[in-house]
Amino acid sequence: MTHVTRYLTDDRGAVTIDWTVLSSAAVGLAIATTAIMTDTLDVLSMRMDDELRSRQLSDNWIQFHASHFEPILETGAITEAQAEAIHGAANELMNYDLVSNLTNGIEALEAGSITEEEIVALVALASVAYQRNLVDDGVLNHYFGFDGSDPFYMTVAAAPVNTGTN
Numbered sequence: 405m406t407h408v409t410r411y412l413t414d415d416r417g418a419v420t421i422d423w424t425v426l427s428s429a430a431v432g433l434a435i436a437t438t439a440i441m442t443d444t445l446d447v448l449s450m451r452m453d454d455e456l457r458s459r460q461l462s463d464n465w466i467q468f469h470a471s472h473f474e475p476i477l478e479t480g481a482i483t484e485a486q487a488e489a490i491h492g493a494a495n496e497l498m499n500y501d502l503v504s505n506l507t508n509g510i511e512a513l514e515a516g517s518i519t520e521e522e523i524v525a526l527v528a529l530a531s532v533a534y535q536r537n538l539v540d541d542g543v544l545n546h547y548f549g550f551d552g553s554d555p556f557y558m559t560v561a562a563a564p565v566n567t568g569t570n
Contacts, residue, residue, distance in 0.1 A: 465535075466495050472531040472550060473524075475558050482524055494528040503538055505529055510547060513557055523557050 470477065473487040482490075494502065509526035512518040518526070530548045533539045541550075549555030 466532055467535070468492070469531060472534070472548065473527055475549065475555055476524055476527060481520055487524065487528070490525055491528040491531055494525070494532045497529075497532070499536065499538055502529055502533055502536075506533055506539065513547065527557070 468488045468491045470484055470487070473482075473484070473491075476482060477484060477487065497505070506526070506529045509518065509522065509529060512522065513526065527548055530539075530544050530550075534541070534544050534548075534550055545551040545553060547556045549558075
């Protein structure tokens, strides 16, 4: 019996074995916790997806406003139905593409290297960006006159416009 007692109370020897056992137990608990949390997060993400799909979130609240196209419509260059179709195509774009195309269009507008068709498409992009609140209203009001002011694009349109043909 004294040999067993001495063996159990003897604290000499490799401590590494104790720490290896404790470390492996901690790693095992971490893996088990991760497995449980992964399942929980999967269930939560599926529930969120179902909820969002049930609400049918979309951009259907973006509406065509003829007033945004009024200066162009007054020139007779395009009909209201054509403007509405172009606006619908602009509304199909993702926000990044919308802002990118709008930025490129404004640069072309300022350079004076834009066609009449491109101006119509640019106004449609601006109208959608205005309703989605993607661009500062001051910028859109300056270039497109959504606040009732004279739009910048009309000064460009009054000048000789590059129609893309030589």
